Amino acid sequence: MMKQVLLALAAGVLFGAGLALSGMADPAKVRGFLDIFGAWNPTLAFVMAGAMLPMGIAWRIQARLRAPLAAAGFNLPDTSRLDARLIGGAVLFGIGWGVAGLCPGPAIADLALAPRGAAIFVLAMLAGMALLKIITSRKGREPVGKYAK
């Protein structure tokens, strides 16, 4: 377990360092990327391309592995349902992303770079997550974040 925790920490550190280097940590650059009808800043397309490359290779390796290198098995989402939740969630997330120029990764990484603003965003984000959890548990729907196995 200790080995797994250290590996997750190392992945988080590398991820956060990549966010800071790439420009994704700056809400103004992110909004600039979304501003295709105004002063468009294409930098983040390179970030996405750079991130997809190692992951494209990783998925090919994953297909040949019976288990990950430091855990008992793969725990991956395997649903392919295109439902209203997916679409509605993406619409709402996109609006929030456009409004603030922050998505979850950069917002949390920014706790080290602009602590006050990032903390306000992250607290509001956690409140939004908690709100959905309350609504879904009241309606008795399946819990969010549950992967179909």
Add this chain to the structure above:
Amino acid sequence: MPQAWVFGLLGGLMIGIAAAVMLLGLGRIAGVSGLAARAVGLADAGPPHALAIAFIIGLPVGAWLMAGAIGGVSLSVPKLATLVVGGLLVGFGTRLGSGCTSGHGVCGMSRFSRRSILATVIFMASGIATVACMRVAGL
């Protein structure tokens, strides 16, 4: 001084390698919204809490180390109201849609998951429309 796109590409490669470590090492998707929810006890399923907490703590540590290494990262902090409204929508929407830029955008799209491709197209379009509307409204 290299151009912004070089930093973008290098930073993106680091993000992708980090996600590959989560996948091939731990068998998990590096989806930040899901891991954040799991870390604070707002997700009913997911990796062991310690793993989620370790990854989430790593994000600001990595950003801090990189800022030190390259002599600082410039960023502009949005206004209070946009932070609150944006944060609420991002938290609610990413959980409802089961992912954000990292889980759907980086991990899911590179897997050719049709759910992730649809989600990414929609949140990109929605983000672009939002920025355009705010531009027109002078916000």
